[in-house]
Amino acid sequence: MKDKTLVIDGMALLFRHFYATSFRNQFMVNNKNIPTNGIQGLIRHTMKLVELTRPENMVITWDMGKDTIRNEWFKDYKANRTAPPDEMIPQFDYVKEIIHDMGFYQLGIHGYEADDIIGTLSVNYDDLIIVSGDRDLLQLLGKNNDIWLTKKGVTEYHYYNEQNFMDEYDITPEQFVDVKALMGDSGDGYYGVKGIGEKTALKLIREYKNVENIIENIDSLSKGLQTKILNDMSSLQMSHKLAKIITDVEFSHDEYMEHRKLIIDTEKIDQTLASHDLRITQKYLHNLNI
Incomplete structure (x- = not known):
C-alpha cells in the first residue's frame, strides 16, 4: 500500500473496552471524577493499531447521537437496545475532546452512523484498513480495502479482504x-x-x-x-x-484529505494524557514503538 489509511470505528472500540472492564467495576475515574475505562481502552487500542499497521493516514469515525436517518425509515430501529450505563455516558463526548487534543482527525455526521461514513470512504478511497467489531461492514470489501474485525485484546483480529471473504462465504x-x-x-x-x-x-x-x-x-x-x-x-x-450501508454521506472531502495525515507528536500526546489524568494509557504508550 502506497498511502495506507487506518479507519477506526470509534464507538465500537469505546463500547468494547468499556464492557471489557466495567463488569469488574473498573471505571478508572480520573481527577475530574469522570470514568475513563472506555476512553483509555480505545486510545491504547488505537495506538497499538498504529504500531501494527504503520499507516500514512488515520481517521476515527463516530456515531453522532441515537437517532439517524434509519429511524425515519423505521421507528423501531435499535429501539430495543438498553440505555448505556451511567458511567459510560460522560465518556462519549469526553473521548472526542481527548482525541482532538492528541491531534488526530475525527469524522462524525449527525443523522448517520459511523458505518455510513466508513461506507462512503470505502467507495471513494483505496488502501483502507477498517477496524471494527461490526460484521455488517463486510459488505464494503472491495478495491484494495481490508477489514479487521476485533477478536481478542488489541492484537488479534479476523482479517478480511474481498477474496478471503468470498472463499469463506461463497x-x-x-x-x-x-x-x-x-x-x-x-x-x-x-x-x-x-x-x-x-x-x-x-x-x-x-x-x-x-x-x-x-x-x-x-x-x-x-x-x-x-x-x-x-x-x-x-x-x-x-x-x-x-x-445496506449508506455510501453517499455528504462531508468535505477536501477537509478529509487535508486532515487525515497521521502525525505522531509524542510530546503532545504525552502532555494530553497527563492533563486528562490518563496515567495507565500514558504508561502503556511509552512501551510502544510508534
Missing part, C-alpha cells in the same frame, strides 16, 4: 446485504424473515443471487419457505433497506 461482499435482509439483525431491532437464519439465508443467496430474484422465483421455493417469506414480505423489504 458470496460476494455486496450479497451480504441480502443475507442480512433475510436473517435480520435482532441487535438492531429488525428481523428479516422469521424462521430464516444465516445458514438458510446464505443458501438462498448462493442460489438466487439476491432478494429480488428470490421474490421473483418464489414459486420454486419449498412451501415452508414461501409461507415464511410471504408472511414477512414487508419486514424483508425494510430489512434490506436497513441492512
Whole structure:
C-alpha cells in the first residue's frame, strides 16, 4: 500500500473496552471524577493499531447521537437496545475532546452512523484498513480495502479482504446485504424473515443471487419457505433497506484529505494524557514503538 489509511470505528472500540472492564467495576475515574475505562481502552487500542499497521493516514469515525436517518425509515430501529450505563455516558463526548487534543482527525455526521461514513470512504478511497467489531461492514470489501474485525485484546483480529471473504462465504461482499435482509439483525431491532437464519439465508443467496430474484422465483421455493417469506414480505423489504450501508454521506472531502495525515507528536500526546489524568494509557504508550 502506497498511502495506507487506518479507519477506526470509534464507538465500537469505546463500547468494547468499556464492557471489557466495567463488569469488574473498573471505571478508572480520573481527577475530574469522570470514568475513563472506555476512553483509555480505545486510545491504547488505537495506538497499538498504529504500531501494527504503520499507516500514512488515520481517521476515527463516530456515531453522532441515537437517532439517524434509519429511524425515519423505521421507528423501531435499535429501539430495543438498553440505555448505556451511567458511567459510560460522560465518556462519549469526553473521548472526542481527548482525541482532538492528541491531534488526530475525527469524522462524525449527525443523522448517520459511523458505518455510513466508513461506507462512503470505502467507495471513494483505496488502501483502507477498517477496524471494527461490526460484521455488517463486510459488505464494503472491495478495491484494495481490508477489514479487521476485533477478536481478542488489541492484537488479534479476523482479517478480511474481498477474496478471503468470498472463499469463506461463497458470496460476494455486496450479497451480504441480502443475507442480512433475510436473517435480520435482532441487535438492531429488525428481523428479516422469521424462521430464516444465516445458514438458510446464505443458501438462498448462493442460489438466487439476491432478494429480488428470490421474490421473483418464489414459486420454486419449498412451501415452508414461501409461507415464511410471504408472511414477512414487508419486514424483508425494510430489512434490506436497513441492512445496506449508506455510501453517499455528504462531508468535505477536501477537509478529509487535508486532515487525515497521521502525525505522531509524542510530546503532545504525552502532555494530553497527563492533563486528562490518563496515567495507565500514558504508561502503556511509552512501551510502544510508534
